[in-house]
Amino acid sequence: MVSILDGVYRTSLALATDFYQLTMAAAYWKSGLAERESVFNLHYRKNPFGGGFALACGLQTALEYLERFRFDKEDVSYLGSLKGADEKPIFEAGFLDYLRDLRLSLDVDAIAEGTPVFPNEPLLRVRGSLLQAQLVETALLNIINFQTLIATKAARVSLAARGESVLEFGLRRAQGIDGGLSASRAAFIGGCDATSNVLAGRHLGIPVRGTHAHSWVMAFEDEEEAFEAYARALPNNCLFLVDTYDTLEGVRKAISVGRRLKERGNRLLGIRLDSGDLAHLSIEARKLLDDAGFPDAKIVASNDLDEGLIASLKEQGAKIAVWGVGTKLATAYDQPALGGVYKLSAMREPEGRWRPVLKISEQAAKTSIPGIQQVRRYRDAQGAVCDVIYDTARPVPEPCILIDPLDSTRRKVVPADASFEDLLIPVLRKGKISGDLPSLVAIRQRAAHCLADFHSGVKRFTNPHQYPVGLEKGLHDLRNDLILKKRGLEKTL
16 A cells, blocks of 8 residues: 555654653653553544544554654754753753654554544554653544544545445645645545545545536636537546536536537536535436436536535435535534544553553543553444443453443443454554555445444434443443542542
């Protein structure tokens, strides 16, 4: 598979981080904690878009970042130029030498891209030296948060299209060139069939699609003349944008040019609607195309589409075969951030024992989960039934009881006959990618297959069913004990 990082980003990305990661790293180094083995987990707290799931995405980009992680001499020189409040260097020369020689030796286990995931589940588990695991936090969140968000949006749009083709048209409104590339990648994994982003086509192998804009038609005195000129220039790519002046009259002119195309041995691929009442116009355009002998010509629609509008248009009987979705997909318009977090969950003591750790908060949702976590997905003959987060230091008992981390009265006993799969798998060992990475096509296929494993209620756009996810009872009890201990209450109960 072609690498985005190799193809586009040719300089060191070690400084793609928050400053406090480096100040903490310097303090770990100074305090003798730099090499203390630790475990961090990356998860999110709430499903995006008011939905019932998210689609894990961004792992390959994250692994490439980790494998290529280096501070080059320019990075180190820049850090050495930074001054503190006393106008003296913030970072000691010894620490800068440490960074110059640093090569990541982290182990990462992760949920495969294209897998439906849920709040509190670790999408990545990072294990290794405290300093190294801390340094990569910001970049991992930046990559995984955004691509997971866009892949989820694309999955929702594709579900709304009910098997019809979806094209990603978001580059011009995306968050920069790099955001556009990441959005194209994630949208393809989530279910989009092609992109308008030619750079993504080149570097990622995603099919590219597109025809012409209104400016093409406006450059000619006559709309039909514009269509004819385009047909002569690109006879094998004739899908005409028909709403520059009068949409249905534009369809008739496209048909006229389509007839001449046919005589020359080519064909009219279709028309695109980009404004107006898309349901009404598509129905009328379909009649015109069919009556003129072009039943195979596709009607493509664009114009600020999202899953809600697509679902509404289908309910209205719209005759749209291809959906071009841009701004609201590539920018995750209705929820611009996933809100993923990266939390320390365990540290190895000098004598070798693992010590589970957690952060507590007045907000229950922000109290973290301790331990070296794994996610187990249980299935029956109908598909996925529940997920259990457990601590690998404690075997999962039978029967297994899962407890909602936000409401301990919500419990579920896992069916005795359910099969299971542990979702976190080795992907990086000693800083090197483990095994061959799957192709984008394979990841996309996985996403479609895995989504089909879930009840339709989980994928519903409005008031979705809450898929059961919880802590294994032993991990729940450990977490409660640690909370009480940190609050000084364990001896009063």
